[in-house]
Amino acid sequence: MKLHSVLAGTALAMIAAVAAQAETWKLAVTDVEGMERLQLEWGPFKEALETATGDTFEFYAVNSRTAAAEALRGETVDFVVSGPAEYVVINKLTNATPIVGLGRPDYHCAIVVRADSGINTVADLEGRTVAFGDIGSTSNMLCPMQVLADHGLDPINDIEVMHTSRNIAHEALKNGDVDALGSNAGSWLNVRNAETDLPYGFFRILARSGDLPNDMIMVGAHVPGDAAAAVQQAIIENKDSIIAGITAHEENDKYVGMDLVEIEDSAYDYVRSMYSNAGYPQFDNFIGD
Incomplete structure (x- = not known):
């Protein structure tokens, strides 16, 4: 009887330890407004992300690129799916960095x-x-x-x-x-x-043009480096299921045939050059907002 109690206690302790390691993160997508659209268009991605990482991801709806930047700066959102032009400004304003590139085919x-x-x-x-x-x-x-x-x-x-x-x-x-x-x-x-x-x-x-820099998943500067690296590794190791989640809804058909790749900030220097040639050399404001 005592042995069963010890085993049961050990199992509970292991479950508690695993649960303690799991994180809850806030996730935003810059070009999708409203929680209903987020759930519909990106819900399968969120589910695949949770399965791959063992963490919980909660949607955080933003109504503009500026709102996404403010949420990152205020540490109310942790991960953001965005495009290259948005990233360059968000990086300048918040020091967020890309962890995974969403490689779109024929993106030029x-x-x-x-x-x-x-x-x-x-x-x-x-x-x-x-x-x-x-x-x-x-x-x-x-x-x-x-x-x-x-x-x-x-x-x-x-x-x-x-x-x-x-x-x-x-x-x-x-x-x-x-x-x-x-x-x-x-x-x-x-x-x-x-x-x-x-x-x-x-x-x-x-x-x-040549192929453009990828859309990406970026991480806020406030997220610990080891946690960001763990999410990055889980996405790359489970890329097939993550891609299936992203492309599950027809609104994301532009990603059909995509790959998921590790990516660094320097990949977006060409986009910074674009801002300069378009007359916005500081790239610290969203053009058109």
Whole structure:
């Protein structure tokens, strides 16, 4: 009887020890507003994350990128899923760092013109109107502006800049109302491929970027280093289930075919260059907010 009591006590002690090691973390996603959308679109990811780490993750809804930064700085959120442009500013404001990159396939941008426009080089765009997407977007504004700069054109002073939605920019280019558009290449191709009445060679990609830095999971500066490393290791070791959780909802189809990789802050220096060429060299404010 005493032996059973000892064994039972030992088992309870072991369970208590494991429970004591488990952590509860707050998790935010910068481009998803409202708790209902978080649960619907990222709930499977959260469940996979909890299974992989043994920790508990609670959603923390943010209604803007600024709110995410403030929550990290106030230590009310611990981990944030975000994009490259958002990360550069959040890192400057809070010292949060990336732990896992969400490697999106074919994540690059392009400058597109009409094939009959007579525009054959980026230099030919000087003085012309170029349509970009959402202000502050990595792939729909900052990246195509950087592509222009990489080819020797000042995206602030050498062109007329217009911001509009991708579909409107596409229609404007098709009708000759703008001279070029800068966009996420894959997203623009989806719009282009729906134009079944146009000949294949109606548009031409004038220039394109290399693959862009990854979206990421970042960790707040207040989270102990060993705890952040443990979460990082658990995600990498269980990447198949984590990826399945992220891509479970159709809103996250952009991640289909993705990989999860370890990543460092220096991977985002190219994005910092984008901010500078777009006229925001301090990258300490969210463009468009």
